[in-house]
Amino acid sequence: MGGQAKAKLAQESENLKIALQENLREIAKSDQQEIATEWTIEDSEHLYRIKGWGEPYFSINTVGHVTVSPEGDRGGSLDLYELVESLRRRNIGLPLLIRFSDILADRIERLNACFAKAIARYNYPNVYRGVYPIKCNQHRHIVESLVRYGKPFQFGLEAGSKPELMIALATLEPAENPQNNQSPLLICNGYKDREYIETALLATRIGLKPIIVIEQLKEVDIAIEISRQFGIKPILGVRAKLSSKGIGRWGNSSGERAKFGLTIPEILAVVHRLQASEMLDCLQLLHYHVGSQISSITVVKDAIREAAQIYGELVNLGASMQYLDVGGGLGVDYDGSKTNFYVSKNYNMQNYANDIVAEVQEACAERNIAAPVLISESGRAITAHHSVLIFDVLGSSEVPRTPSLPGTEKEHLIVRNIRETYNLINEENYQETFHDAMQFKEEAISLFNFGYLSLKERAKVEEIYWACCGKISEIVKKQDYVPDDLEDLEKIMASIYYVNLSVFQSAADAWAIDQLFPIMPIHRLTEEPTQKGILADLTCDSDGKIDKFIDLKDVKDVLELHPLKAEQSSSNNVDSKDPYYLGMFLVGAYQEIMGNLHNLFGDTNVVHIKMNPKGHQIEYLVKGDTITEVLGYVQYNGEDLLETIRHRTEQALQDNRITLEEAQLLLQDYERSLRRYTYLVDSH
Numbered sequence: 001m002g003g004q005a006k007a008k009l010a011q012e013s014e015n016l017k018i019a020l021q022e023n024l025r026e027i028a029k030s031d032q033q034e035i036a037t038e039w040t041i042e043d044s045e046h047l048y049r050i051k052g053w054g055e056p057y058f059s060i061n062t063v064g065h066v067t068v069s070p071e072g073d074r075g076g077s078l079d080l081y082e083l084v085e086s087l088r089r090r091n092i093g094l095p096l097l098i099r100f101s102d103i104l105a106d107r108i109e110r111l112n113a114c115f116a117k118a119i120a121r122y123n124y125p126n127v128y129r130g131v132y133p134i135k136c137n138q139h140r141h142i143v144e145s146l147v148r149y150g151k152p153f154q155f156g157l158e159a160g161s162k163p164e165l166m167i168a169l170a171t172l173e174p175a176e177n178p179q180n181n182q183s184p185l186l187i188c189n190g191y192k193d194r195e196y197i198e199t200a201l202l203a204t205r206i207g208l209k210p211i212i213v214i215e216q217l218k219e220v221d222i223a224i225e226i227s228r229q230f231g232i233k234p235i236l237g238v239r240a241k242l243s244s245k246g247i248g249r250w251g252n253s254s255g256e257r258a259k260f261g262l263t264i265p266e267i268l269a270v271v272h273r274l275q276a277s278e279m280l281d282c283l284q285l286l287h288y289h290v291g292s293q294i295s296s297i298t299v300v301k302d303a304i305r306e307a308a309q310i311y312g313e314l315v316n317l318g319a320s321m322q323y324l325d326v327g328g329g330l331g332v333d334y335d336g337s338k339t340n341f342y343v344s345k346n347y348n349m350q351n352y353a354n355d356i357v358a359e360v361q362e363a364c365a366e367r368n369i370a371a372p373v374l375i376s377e378s379g380r381a382i383t384a385h386h387s388v389l390i391f392d393v394l395g396s397s398e399v400p401r402t403p404s405l406p407g408t409e410k411e412h413l414i415v416r417n418i419r420e421t422y423n424l425i426n427e428e429n430y431q432e433t434f435h436d437a438m439q440f441k442e443e444a445i446s447l448f449n450f451g452y453l454s455l456k457e458r459a460k461v462e463e464i465y466w467a468c469c470g471k472i473s474e475i476v477k478k479q480d481y482v483p484d485d486l487e488d489l490e491k492i493m494a495s496i497y498y499v500n501l502s503v504f505q506s507a508a509d510a511w512a513i514d515q516l517f518p519i520m521p522i523h524r525l526t527e528e529p530t531q532k533g534i535l536a537d538l539t540c541d542s543d544g545k546i547d548k549f550i551d552l553k554d555v556k557d558v559l560e561l562h563p564l565k566a567e568q569s570s571s572n573n574v575d576s577k578d579p580y581y582l583g584m585f586l587v588g589a590y591q592e593i594m595g596n597l598h599n600l601f602g603d604t605n606v607v608h609i610k611m612n613p614k615g616h617q618i619e620y621l622v623k624g625d626t627i628t629e630v631l632g633y634v635q636y637n638g639e640d641l642l643e644t645i646r647h648r649t650e651q652a653l654q655d656n657r658i659t660l661e662e663a664q665l666l667l668q669d670y671e672r673s674l675r676r677y678t679y680l681v682d683s684h
């Protein structure tokens with residue numbers, strides 16, 4: 001091909017490229033127009049993925065508020081925003097944990113219904129008897145409610161320690177006729193000493209049905225000895241270390257090197273010791289626990305397959321096996337993605353029940369042995385949904401997006417340079433100008449460090465730098481493809497929303513193990529959330545923030561939020577009349593008890609809401625810690641502290657360093673604060 005032809009071809013392809021780009025721009029423009037149409041609640045639903053994680057309990061109503069249907073699809077619903085407003089009018093301040101008791105009831109019913117359905121479907125010749133693992137949320141009202149709601153299903157309790165055993169013993173109701181096999185089970189797990197085993201065994205005498213699960217070899221000897229001493233025939237179980245491993249966060253709590261349970265040789269040793277004491281008929285249960293929040297159904301299947309075989313072998317060895325306890329692990333879909341991502345799960349409750357029932361059914365049929373009572377210790381799946389944490393935004397700080405003053409000729413060269421960069425930014429050069437701006441900013445800092453740039457000039461450079469980032473991010477938003485080096489721009493530009501909350505107290509797992517909880521505004525959902533931000537909590541700890549949010553794929557670094565109304569945006573204005581409420585959902589499992597007193601922010605206020613024919617009522621109100629209470633946890637006595645302050649003001653008065661009014665005010669404030677909630681109090 002001649003030089004001319006080549007040039008012509010190049011010209012043609014260049015023309016084609018330009019035409020293509022124009023086309024693309026047209027398409028982008030029409031997309032833009034679509035975006036410009038009014039924001040709807042469907043957009044909010046989609047953005048916050050509420051259907052994915054919230055169904056059937058949480059949704060959005062026509063006025064753009066989150067609503068709660070505590071009885072799932074079967075009952076009424078209430079407006080969460082209105083509820084919070086009405087609670088605040090009763091002086092119940094934020095942050096506030098709202099529990100919906102009816103959700104607990106619904107979860108228990110659902111779990112039992114799923115197993116009942118699976119049992120019918122596979123003609124499984126035995127029953128399901130769930131137990132609630134107390135460690136998941138030990139609060140009295142919850143355990144009591146669960147025992148009450150669980151009664152029709154003979155739902156029992158699982159204790160993993162001596163204190164939990166003590167709760168179980170007093171909370172579980174003895175069967176009227178313990179002989180008829182209708183009593184709820186009391187599964188006794190965890191490491192046990194003599195006292196634990198003795199207490200558990202004697203519980204038989206008050207009509208309970210304890211099953212002592214052997215987790216360490218020496219426990220079997222103690223159990224044998226105590227049962228002889230009292231002449232009580234115990235029901236014993238063994239916890240097996242399965243070799244099938246969980247994947248994900250708790251993968252290590254199973255497998256041969258797991259912390260808990262007996263290896264196969266140890267299980268055989270238990271069998272022999274019981275045999276030698278003529279107590280092999282006491283061994284009736286096989287238990288395993290692969291770990292919490294199992295994300296993949298494959299793990300569930302592998303574990304039950306292995307356990308069913310061990311169960312069959314124990315029958316063959318002569319144990320009077322009756323129960324197969326599959327432990328916890330039934331997951332919760334925190335991001336609503338229905339995947340095996342660690343905060344999600346790729347199966348539903350019915351799949352879980354089906355797989356367990358089908359596997360055990362098949363294994364027992366093959367061996368021609370009686371099918372066991374199936375037990376699961378599902379905690380997370382029962383309690384996670386029922387609690388919502390509501391907190392308010394105290395203020396926000398945004399990155400400035402427009403450089404203030406117009407430039408002057410007399411400005412420092414570096415200021416002029418970066419200002420020029422700002423003016424030059426366009427759709428063609430945004431990537432290049434981003435790097436220029438970054439470089440000028442870094443140069444400015446070096447100049448400042450050597451004393452060649454004043455504080456005012458440095459401020460200008462930084463301000464213009466942010467403005468460059470803002471302008472570039474507007475351009476990036478319109479592109480289908482974001483270059484790698486600009487991916488962090490969104491994070492750089494994120495606003496900070498200051499929230500009245502301690503992550504360490506209320507969402508410990510978010511801090512400790514990167515757990516994600518769905519977070520969203522509970523009102524203004526008919527408005528487009530035009531800001532992107534992260535949340536910073538009240539503690540003076542740089543980890544006291546939330547900067548990872550649920551997304552369909554993976555995790556996102558910023559959350560879409562609404563701009564604060566005028567009064568709120570002036571930082572830390574807690575007297576705002578137009579509050580912005582955020583909800584953190586699915587926090588009913590593990591968070592409260594794992595929470596800690598970082599910076600001495602204590603327990604939050606808690607209300608239990610129960611639906612009734614007229615709407616809803618407050619079932620219980622548990623006031624959060626006062627400052628005196630948290631000071632007490634670290635051995636300070638409020639009265640003593642006050643006394644010291646009194647002394648000091650007295651001294652200052654005598655020395656004329658304080659006026660009488662000031663002294664009175666200081667003492668009044670101090671005294672009042674001691675009785676106050678540890679969080680920021682508003683005068684709503």
Ligand SMILES: *Cc1c(COP(=O)(O)O)cnc(C)c1O
Pocket residue numbers: 133135136160189289291292293327328329330377378379380381
């Ligand atoms: C933690 C635990 C459970 C509860 O697990 P979930 O995943 O919350 O259902 C059940 N059994 C044992 C032995 C546990 O340690």
